[in-house]
Amino acid sequence: MNKVPLTIAGAEKLRAELQHLKAVDRPNVIxxxxxxxxxxxxxxxxxxxxxxxxxxxxxxxxxxxxGKLSNAQIIDPALLDADGRCVFGSTVDIEDQDSGELVTYQIVGEDEADIKECKISVNSPIARALIGKYAGDIAQVQAPGGLREYEILEVRYE
Structure with a gap:
Protein backbone atom coordinates (compact mmCIF):
# COMPACT_ATOMS: atom_id res chain seq x y z
CA MET A 1 0.00 0.00 0.00
CA ASN A 2 1.17 3.54 -0.70
CA LYS A 3 2.40 5.85 2.01
CA VAL A 4 -0.28 8.19 3.33
CA PRO A 5 1.14 11.67 4.02
CA LEU A 6 -0.14 13.18 7.26
CA THR A 7 0.81 16.12 9.40
CA ILE A 8 1.33 15.49 13.11
CA ALA A 9 -2.09 17.02 13.87
CA GLY A 10 -3.73 14.83 11.23
CA ALA A 11 -2.18 11.68 12.67
CA GLU A 12 -3.38 12.63 16.15
CA LYS A 13 -6.87 13.25 14.81
CA LEU A 14 -6.93 9.78 13.21
CA ARG A 15 -5.63 8.16 16.39
CA ALA A 16 -8.37 9.90 18.39
CA GLU A 17 -11.00 8.72 15.90
CA LEU A 18 -9.68 5.16 16.13
CA GLN A 19 -9.76 5.28 19.92
CA HIS A 20 -13.36 6.57 19.85
CA LEU A 21 -14.43 3.88 17.38
CA LYS A 22 -12.93 1.11 19.54
CA ALA A 23 -13.87 2.45 22.98
CA VAL A 24 -17.29 4.00 22.32
CA ASP A 25 -18.85 3.06 18.98
CA ARG A 26 -17.95 -0.65 18.98
CA PRO A 27 -19.37 -1.32 22.50
CA ASN A 28 -22.51 0.70 21.65
CA VAL A 29 -23.10 -1.39 18.54
CA ILE A 30 -22.57 -4.63 20.45
CA GLY A 67 -4.46 0.92 7.57
CA LYS A 68 -3.89 4.62 7.07
CA LEU A 69 -2.03 4.94 10.36
CA SER A 70 0.15 1.92 9.63
CA ASN A 71 1.10 3.40 6.24
CA ALA A 72 1.34 6.98 7.47
CA GLN A 73 4.29 9.13 6.58
CA ILE A 74 4.06 11.74 9.33
CA ILE A 75 5.48 15.12 8.38
CA ASP A 76 6.12 17.97 10.80
CA PRO A 77 5.72 21.21 8.81
CA ALA A 78 7.91 23.07 11.33
CA LEU A 79 10.87 20.81 10.45
CA LEU A 80 10.55 21.25 6.69
CA ASP A 81 13.40 22.89 4.84
CA ALA A 82 12.14 23.34 1.32
CA ASP A 83 13.96 26.63 0.56
CA GLY A 84 10.70 28.56 0.24
CA ARG A 85 9.11 26.03 -2.09
CA CYS A 86 5.47 25.08 -1.67
CA VAL A 87 5.37 21.45 -0.42
CA PHE A 88 3.12 19.13 1.60
CA GLY A 89 2.51 20.66 5.03
CA SER A 90 3.37 24.21 4.02
CA THR A 91 1.05 27.15 4.60
CA VAL A 92 0.62 29.34 1.55
CA ASP A 93 -0.76 32.87 1.21
CA ILE A 94 -2.18 33.41 -2.28
CA GLU A 95 -3.97 36.16 -4.14
CA ASP A 96 -6.59 35.55 -6.80
CA GLN A 97 -5.38 37.51 -9.83
CA ASP A 98 -8.94 38.29 -11.02
CA SER A 99 -10.69 39.30 -7.80
CA GLY A 100 -7.70 40.30 -5.64
CA GLU A 101 -9.04 38.03 -2.88
CA LEU A 102 -6.37 36.93 -0.38
CA VAL A 103 -6.55 33.37 0.94
CA THR A 104 -4.31 31.25 3.18
CA TYR A 105 -4.22 27.47 2.79
CA GLN A 106 -2.28 24.69 4.42
CA ILE A 107 -1.62 21.70 2.19
CA VAL A 108 -2.48 18.54 4.12
CA GLY A 109 -3.47 14.89 3.60
CA GLU A 110 -6.89 13.87 2.35
CA ASP A 111 -8.18 12.92 5.81
CA GLU A 112 -7.14 16.28 7.27
CA ALA A 113 -8.62 18.48 4.56
CA ASP A 114 -11.22 20.92 5.88
CA ILE A 115 -11.94 24.04 3.87
CA LYS A 116 -13.47 25.75 6.95
CA GLU A 117 -10.04 25.50 8.59
CA CYS A 118 -8.31 26.53 5.33
CA LYS A 119 -6.73 23.08 4.97
CA ILE A 120 -6.76 21.68 1.45
CA SER A 121 -5.96 18.16 0.29
CA VAL A 122 -2.61 17.59 -1.37
CA ASN A 123 -4.63 15.96 -4.17
CA SER A 124 -6.89 18.97 -4.81
CA PRO A 125 -6.41 20.87 -8.08
CA ILE A 126 -5.26 24.03 -6.30
CA ALA A 127 -2.70 22.20 -4.14
CA ARG A 128 -1.34 20.33 -7.18
CA ALA A 129 -0.92 23.68 -8.94
CA LEU A 130 0.87 25.22 -5.93
CA ILE A 131 3.30 22.36 -5.17
CA GLY A 132 6.83 23.16 -6.28
CA LYS A 133 6.22 26.88 -6.72
CA TYR A 134 7.88 29.74 -4.83
CA ALA A 135 6.66 33.11 -3.49
CA GLY A 136 6.16 35.42 -6.45
CA ASP A 137 5.20 32.59 -8.83
CA ILE A 138 1.81 32.39 -10.54
CA ALA A 139 -0.13 29.13 -10.20
CA GLN A 140 -2.75 28.29 -12.80
CA VAL A 141 -5.68 26.18 -11.63
CA GLN A 142 -8.25 24.62 -13.93
CA ALA A 143 -11.47 25.33 -12.02
CA PRO A 144 -15.03 24.42 -13.07
CA GLY A 145 -15.55 28.06 -14.08
CA GLY A 146 -12.40 28.14 -16.21
CA LEU A 147 -8.71 28.83 -15.70
CA ARG A 148 -7.89 30.74 -12.49
CA GLU A 149 -4.54 32.33 -11.66
CA TYR A 150 -3.17 32.81 -8.16
CA GLU A 151 -0.03 34.65 -7.16
CA ILE A 152 1.88 33.03 -4.32
CA LEU A 153 2.60 35.77 -1.79
CA GLU A 154 4.30 33.76 0.96
CA VAL A 155 5.18 30.17 1.83
CA ARG A 156 5.55 29.23 5.50
CA TYR A 157 6.36 26.02 7.36
CA GLU A 158 4.51 26.11 10.67
Missing amino acids: AAIAEARSYGDLSENAEYDAAKERQAFVEGRIKEVE
Whole structure:
Protein backbone atom coordinates (compact mmCIF):
# COMPACT_ATOMS: atom_id res chain seq x y z
CA MET A 1 0.00 0.00 0.00
CA ASN A 2 1.17 3.54 -0.70
CA LYS A 3 2.40 5.85 2.01
CA VAL A 4 -0.28 8.19 3.33
CA PRO A 5 1.14 11.67 4.02
CA LEU A 6 -0.14 13.18 7.26
CA THR A 7 0.81 16.12 9.40
CA ILE A 8 1.33 15.49 13.11
CA ALA A 9 -2.09 17.02 13.87
CA GLY A 10 -3.73 14.83 11.23
CA ALA A 11 -2.18 11.68 12.67
CA GLU A 12 -3.38 12.63 16.15
CA LYS A 13 -6.87 13.25 14.81
CA LEU A 14 -6.93 9.78 13.21
CA ARG A 15 -5.63 8.16 16.39
CA ALA A 16 -8.37 9.90 18.39
CA GLU A 17 -11.00 8.72 15.90
CA LEU A 18 -9.68 5.16 16.13
CA GLN A 19 -9.76 5.28 19.92
CA HIS A 20 -13.36 6.57 19.85
CA LEU A 21 -14.43 3.88 17.38
CA LYS A 22 -12.93 1.11 19.54
CA ALA A 23 -13.87 2.45 22.98
CA VAL A 24 -17.29 4.00 22.32
CA ASP A 25 -18.85 3.06 18.98
CA ARG A 26 -17.95 -0.65 18.98
CA PRO A 27 -19.37 -1.32 22.50
CA ASN A 28 -22.51 0.70 21.65
CA VAL A 29 -23.10 -1.39 18.54
CA ILE A 30 -22.57 -4.63 20.45
CA ALA A 31 -25.12 -3.49 23.05
CA ALA A 32 -27.59 -2.52 20.30
CA ILE A 33 -27.23 -5.95 18.67
CA ALA A 34 -27.79 -7.68 22.02
CA GLU A 35 -30.89 -5.58 22.68
CA ALA A 36 -32.28 -6.22 19.19
CA ARG A 37 -31.73 -9.96 19.62
CA SER A 38 -33.83 -9.88 22.77
CA TYR A 39 -36.83 -8.82 20.65
CA GLY A 40 -37.02 -12.33 19.21
CA ASP A 41 -37.40 -13.29 15.56
CA LEU A 42 -34.34 -11.94 13.68
CA SER A 43 -35.81 -12.47 10.21
CA GLU A 44 -38.13 -9.48 10.55
CA ASN A 45 -36.20 -7.44 13.11
CA ALA A 46 -35.39 -3.99 11.69
CA GLU A 47 -33.45 -2.97 14.81
CA TYR A 48 -31.20 -6.02 14.46
CA ASP A 49 -30.58 -5.33 10.76
CA ALA A 50 -29.78 -1.68 11.49
CA ALA A 51 -27.41 -2.62 14.31
CA LYS A 52 -25.61 -5.19 12.13
CA GLU A 53 -25.29 -2.60 9.37
CA ARG A 54 -23.84 -0.10 11.84
CA GLN A 55 -21.44 -2.77 13.10
CA ALA A 56 -20.20 -3.40 9.55
CA PHE A 57 -19.63 0.34 9.08
CA VAL A 58 -17.75 0.73 12.39
CA GLU A 59 -15.55 -2.32 11.77
CA GLY A 60 -14.83 -1.15 8.21
CA ARG A 61 -13.85 2.31 9.42
CA ILE A 62 -11.61 0.82 12.12
CA LYS A 63 -9.77 -1.23 9.47
CA GLU A 64 -9.50 1.81 7.18
CA VAL A 65 -8.08 4.09 9.91
CA GLU A 66 -5.68 1.39 11.14
CA GLY A 67 -4.46 0.92 7.57
CA LYS A 68 -3.89 4.62 7.07
CA LEU A 69 -2.03 4.94 10.36
CA SER A 70 0.15 1.92 9.63
CA ASN A 71 1.10 3.40 6.24
CA ALA A 72 1.34 6.98 7.47
CA GLN A 73 4.29 9.13 6.58
CA ILE A 74 4.06 11.74 9.33
CA ILE A 75 5.48 15.12 8.38
CA ASP A 76 6.12 17.97 10.80
CA PRO A 77 5.72 21.21 8.81
CA ALA A 78 7.91 23.07 11.33
CA LEU A 79 10.87 20.81 10.45
CA LEU A 80 10.55 21.25 6.69
CA ASP A 81 13.40 22.89 4.84
CA ALA A 82 12.14 23.34 1.32
CA ASP A 83 13.96 26.63 0.56
CA GLY A 84 10.70 28.56 0.24
CA ARG A 85 9.11 26.03 -2.09
CA CYS A 86 5.47 25.08 -1.67
CA VAL A 87 5.37 21.45 -0.42
CA PHE A 88 3.12 19.13 1.60
CA GLY A 89 2.51 20.66 5.03
CA SER A 90 3.37 24.21 4.02
CA THR A 91 1.05 27.15 4.60
CA VAL A 92 0.62 29.34 1.55
CA ASP A 93 -0.76 32.87 1.21
CA ILE A 94 -2.18 33.41 -2.28
CA GLU A 95 -3.97 36.16 -4.14
CA ASP A 96 -6.59 35.55 -6.80
CA GLN A 97 -5.38 37.51 -9.83
CA ASP A 98 -8.94 38.29 -11.02
CA SER A 99 -10.69 39.30 -7.80
CA GLY A 100 -7.70 40.30 -5.64
CA GLU A 101 -9.04 38.03 -2.88
CA LEU A 102 -6.37 36.93 -0.38
CA VAL A 103 -6.55 33.37 0.94
CA THR A 104 -4.31 31.25 3.18
CA TYR A 105 -4.22 27.47 2.79
CA GLN A 106 -2.28 24.69 4.42
CA ILE A 107 -1.62 21.70 2.19
CA VAL A 108 -2.48 18.54 4.12
CA GLY A 109 -3.47 14.89 3.60
CA GLU A 110 -6.89 13.87 2.35
CA ASP A 111 -8.18 12.92 5.81
CA GLU A 112 -7.14 16.28 7.27
CA ALA A 113 -8.62 18.48 4.56
CA ASP A 114 -11.22 20.92 5.88
CA ILE A 115 -11.94 24.04 3.87
CA LYS A 116 -13.47 25.75 6.95
CA GLU A 117 -10.04 25.50 8.59
CA CYS A 118 -8.31 26.53 5.33
CA LYS A 119 -6.73 23.08 4.97
CA ILE A 120 -6.76 21.68 1.45
CA SER A 121 -5.96 18.16 0.29
CA VAL A 122 -2.61 17.59 -1.37
CA ASN A 123 -4.63 15.96 -4.17
CA SER A 124 -6.89 18.97 -4.81
CA PRO A 125 -6.41 20.87 -8.08
CA ILE A 126 -5.26 24.03 -6.30
CA ALA A 127 -2.70 22.20 -4.14
CA ARG A 128 -1.34 20.33 -7.18
CA ALA A 129 -0.92 23.68 -8.94
CA LEU A 130 0.87 25.22 -5.93
CA ILE A 131 3.30 22.36 -5.17
CA GLY A 132 6.83 23.16 -6.28
CA LYS A 133 6.22 26.88 -6.72
CA TYR A 134 7.88 29.74 -4.83
CA ALA A 135 6.66 33.11 -3.49
CA GLY A 136 6.16 35.42 -6.45
CA ASP A 137 5.20 32.59 -8.83
CA ILE A 138 1.81 32.39 -10.54
CA ALA A 139 -0.13 29.13 -10.20
CA GLN A 140 -2.75 28.29 -12.80
CA VAL A 141 -5.68 26.18 -11.63
CA GLN A 142 -8.25 24.62 -13.93
CA ALA A 143 -11.47 25.33 -12.02
CA PRO A 144 -15.03 24.42 -13.07
CA GLY A 145 -15.55 28.06 -14.08
CA GLY A 146 -12.40 28.14 -16.21
CA LEU A 147 -8.71 28.83 -15.70
CA ARG A 148 -7.89 30.74 -12.49
CA GLU A 149 -4.54 32.33 -11.66
CA TYR A 150 -3.17 32.81 -8.16
CA GLU A 151 -0.03 34.65 -7.16
CA ILE A 152 1.88 33.03 -4.32
CA LEU A 153 2.60 35.77 -1.79
CA GLU A 154 4.30 33.76 0.96
CA VAL A 155 5.18 30.17 1.83
CA ARG A 156 5.55 29.23 5.50
CA TYR A 157 6.36 26.02 7.36
CA GLU A 158 4.51 26.11 10.67
